[in-house]
Amino acid sequence: MIDLIRRTSCDLPQDVRNALLSARSCESNDSLAASVFETIHRNVDLAWSKTRPICQDTGSILFYITAPASFDRAAFKRLAGKCVTAATAKGWLRPNSVDPITGRNDGTNVGPGTPTFYFEDGSEPVVTIKLVLKGGGCENVSAQYSLPDARLGADRNLDGCRKAVLDAVFQAQGKGCSPGVIGICIGGDRATGYEHSKTQFLRRLDDTNPDPTLRAFEEDILRSANELGIGPMGFGGKTTLLAAKACALNRLPASYFVTVSYMCWAFRRQGIVLDQTGHIAHWLY
Numbered sequence: 001m002i003d004l005i006r007r008t009s010c011d012l013p014q015d016v017r018n019a020l021l022s023a024r025s026c027e028s029n030d031s032l033a034a035s036v037f038e039t040i041h042r043n044v045d046l047a048w049s050k051t052r053p054i055c056q057d058t059g060s061i062l063f064y065i066t067a068p069a070s071f072d073r074a075a076f077k078r079l080a081g082k083c084v085t086a087a088t089a090k091g092w093l094r095p096n097s098v099d100p101i102t103g104r105n106d107g108t109n110v111g112p113g114t115p116t117f118y119f120e121d122g123s124e125p126v127v128t129i130k131l132v133l134k135g136g137g138c139e140n141v142s143a144q145y146s147l148p149d150a151r152l153g154a155d156r157n158l159d160g161c162r163k164a165v166l167d168a169v170f171q172a173q174g175k176g177c178s179p180g181v182i183g184i185c186i187g188g189d190r191a192t193g194y195e196h197s198k199t200q201f202l203r204r205l206d207d208t209n210p211d212p213t214l215r216a217f218e219e220d221i222l223r224s225a226n227e228l229g230i231g232p233m234g235f236g237g238k239t240t241l242l243a244a245k246a247c248a249l250n251r252l253p254a255s256y257f258v259t260v261s262y263m264c265w266a267f268r269r270q271g272i273v274l275d276q277t278g279h280i281a282h283w284l285y
Helices: 002-010 014-025 032-050 073-089 136-140 158-172 190-202 212-225
Strands: 060-067 116-121 127-134 143-146 180-187 241-249 257-263 268-274 280-283
Touching: 002 073, 002 127, 002 268, 014 032, 014 241, 060 073, 060 190, 073 116, 127 190, 136 257, 143 158, 143 190, 158 180, 158 212, 158 257, 180 190, 180 212, 190 241, 190 257, 190 268, 212 241
Parallel strands: 060 116, 180 241
Antiparallel strands: 060 127, 127 268, 143 257, 180 257, 268 280
C-alpha cells in the first residue's frame, strides 16, 4: 500500500507519459508551449529519479477498491489510513487535510473524508486497488451544469452537453494546469454526477469508449477543446486537453445535469491487483 502511494505520487503512468510526448510533438520547437512541455518532462523525470512528488499539491486521496463480498472494508480503511500517514511522514504526500472549521492540520492526511474510499463487490478472489491523487487546482475548475442553460443556449441533448463541457474547459483556461483530462458524466444527480465523472480517470487515456455515441462525443470534445488555443498552462498552443472521457447515468425527468471533473497534466493514477495471499500480482497502469 505504501509503495502504491509512492508510485502514484512520484511517477506518471505510461499512457499519460505517452500522451504528453505526443502533445509535445505537435508544438513548434520555438514556441512557448514547447518550452512548457519540456519543463513538464524534466519535472516528471526528476520526481521519479529522486522519489519526490510530481506536484507539491498531492491532492485528494481517492481509493477505488474492488473485492470479494467477504473483504473486511473497515480493516482496509484502518490500514490505508496508517499507510497514508506513513507516506506523508516520508514526504511522498503533502499534509493536505485541513479541518474546515478550525483550520487545524494535524499532519497525518487522515480525517473525516480523507482518504476517500469507493468499494465495489467483485466476483473474483482477488482485490483490485486503484488510487487517484487529485490536486486542488484542477478540482477548483471542475463544474456542473443544469440543462437547459439559457446563457449557453444549451438544450437537453448532446449538443447542449457539448456546449456545457466546452464552456467548462474554456472557463478553466490554464488555472487547471492544462493540458488536462476531463471526466464527464451526463445525467445522474448532483452527487453521482461528480462521483462517476471522476471514475473516468480510471480509464487509460488511449482506450476507446465501447458506446459508439459516447465515443463520438469524446472525440468531438477533444478535437474542439484543442481548437480553443488555450494550450499548456494557458500560454497558448495546440493541446488544451490530453483526453476526454464520458459516461452516462439515468436521470430524473426534472433534472438534466452535465458534470465535468478536470484533472491536471500531473495525472496521478495507479493501481494494483492483490492475489489471495495479499501479494501484488501485477500493476495496472
